[in-house]
Amino acid sequence: ILENAVRIRRILGVPMIARLPLIPGFNDDRANLEATARFLAVELRGEVPIEILPYNRLGEDKRLRVGMTGSGFSREPPGERGVAEAAALMESMGARTLAR
Numbered sequence: 801i802l803e804n805a806v807r808i809r810r811i812l813g814v815p816m817i818a819r820l821p822l823i824p825g826f827n828d829d830r831a832n833l834e835a836t837a838r839f840l841a842v843e844l845r846g847e848v849p850i851e852i853l854p855y856n857r858l859g860e861d862k863r864l865r866v867g868m869t870g871s872g873f874s875r876e877p878p879g880e881r882g883v884a885e886a887a888a889l890m891e892s893m894g895a896r897t898l899a900r
Contacts, residue, residue, distance in 0.1 A: 802839060805818070806843055806844065809847060810843075810844070810845070816844075816848045817848065817849055817850070817851055817898065818836075818840060818844075818849070818851070819850070819853055820850055820851070820853065820886075821853045821854075821855055822852055822853060822855055822882065822883060822886055823855045824855060824875035824876065824877065824878055825875050828878060828882070828886065830889065833889050833890055834889070834890075834893060836850070837889070837891075837893035837894065837895035838893060838894075840890075840895040840896070841895050842894075846894055848896075849895075849896040849898050850897050850898065851898040852883050853883075854878045854880075854883050855877045855878065856877055857877065
């Protein structure tokens with residue numbers, strides 16, 4: 801995925817927007833956010849902005865309707881504050897974020 805992003809942007813010059821669904825307990829830790837920001841700032845030369853999308857539970861009802869039990873994610877969605885904190889961290893490392 802990362803190699804394809806570099807090819808699309810740097811070699812072909814196609815405009816892009818990166819999107820990061822912020823999922824508590826899976827990809828919202830500091831190390832992942834820093835690695836993502838570093839990739840955008842260095843490998844994509846800061847030319848690709850990122851939109852941080854808070855995880856939501858809209859699919860939980862569907863899981864129950866198709867007979868799946870339990871939740872795939874037990875933590876609360878990050879909310880506006882969590883998204884803002886992630887954006888601030890990524891911006892401090894040179895990534896460009898899109899306001900929601």
